Amino acid sequence: MTNNKTVTKTLLHPQNLHRGNYDFELLGKDNAPLRALLTTNPKGELTLDFSEPQAVLLLNQALLKHYYQVDFWQIPVGYLCPPIPGRVDYIHYLADLLAQTGNATIPEGKQVKVLDIGTGANCIYPILGSRSYGWSFVGTDIDPLSVKMAQLIVKSNSNLKPFIKVERQKNPQDIFAGIIKAKDKFTLTMCNPPFHSSMEKAFAGTARKIKNLNKDRDQQSVTLNFAGQENELCCTGGEIAFLKKMVAESKVYAQQVCWFSSLVSKSENVAPLKKLLQQLGAVHVKVIKMAQGQKISRFIAWSFLEKPQDFLDFQVGR
Structure with missing residues (x-):
């Protein structure tokens, strides 16, 4: 069961194509790896674990392909x-x-x-x-x-x-x-x-974000989820x-x-x-x-x- 009710993200610009909630059924239709990571929450809505780097990568690929016609998009680990x-x-x-x-x-x-x-x-x-x-x-x-x-x-x-x-x-x-x-x-x-x-401060900020996304994550998992090179962040x-x-x-x-x-x-x-x-x-x-x-x-x-x-x-x- 997929939630058909659109939740408008009112803080985003009126021209932003992503003001509504993600249509995971649509995005996963032609993206088998993304579809495999989708789960159903207690409300019966399709959802994704946004604390998992691979999940976010696959979501970005699906968004870029569907909304911006970008067929190839990849980043280094x-x-x-x-x-x-x-x-x-x-x-x-x-x-x-x-x-x-x-x-x-x-x-x-x-x-x-x-x-x-x-x-x-x-x-x-x-x-x-x-x-x-x-x-x-x-x-x-x-x-x-x-x-x-x-x-x-x-x-x-x-x-x-x-x-x-x-x-x-x-x-x-x-x-x-x-x-x-x-x-x-x-x-x-x-x-x-x-x-x-410094990278120490960057890591601390990322750890807080991951903790907010999934409060059950341990510190090792947070470390593995850390993304960004020093020149990108510091x-x-x-x-x-x-x-x-x-x-x-x-x-x-x-x-x-x-x-x-x-x-x-x-x-x-x-x-x-x-x-x-x-x-x-x-x-x-x-x-x-x-x-x-x-x-x-x-x-x-x-x-x-x-x-x-x-x-x-x-x-x-x-």
Whole structure:
């Protein structure tokens, strides 16, 4: 028995395809491995153990195939497996930002150029952005295996190849330098920054999540379920240090980007970022709240352009 009652996830963006509860019967129909992991809860509803990495991986594959026509998607063992509903929310809110910047319509097509900092082995933002709006993406990462895996995903899907390019950031100390060339123009930059200062803190956060998902898990099982490489989760000084560096470096490319943006996991980091942006001469700064999984998150967006609309209109040919 499958529950047919749709539960709307009201915190997600109105355009998010995943606002309702997962239709596991539909998703498992053509995915035998996922179907094998589905169980029935006491209410008679099909469900999945979200604390099992393989289950989440198979769910992502099914979601990407059904909703975004991505036939091949895989990540190396131990690498970050992103929650798709929360990730695509960032894309939709960025689309709203562009609509507010221009003529109240969301610009679509390859002329909208997006730079994704830290795209990861999963390449999730370029996939979702290109499939949702036809935007073109450059994804960057410092990890060679992440770059190779992301490139393989793009190469293996004919509907992604024309829209996504993945490059390695060869200098781990740089964010935009070496990637944004002299003649490049980007409509947007986006980033899901590393937000822990150490792997110990990252592990503690994951252990709490696993415990909430399944209170009977022992510590060894939590360890096995831990996903994410150090460069995906951590940086010296944590999230605020990374974002301050990003903000400072963005000033160099002030005339080449319409809107810079990044997720900000910790609300207390917003005020110092806004202060730094003011000091650097950012003309427009927006903090946009949204849902990321089960919690409220936000991203900060900034522009050094007096009239970002003129930049956008020229780039998209309006």
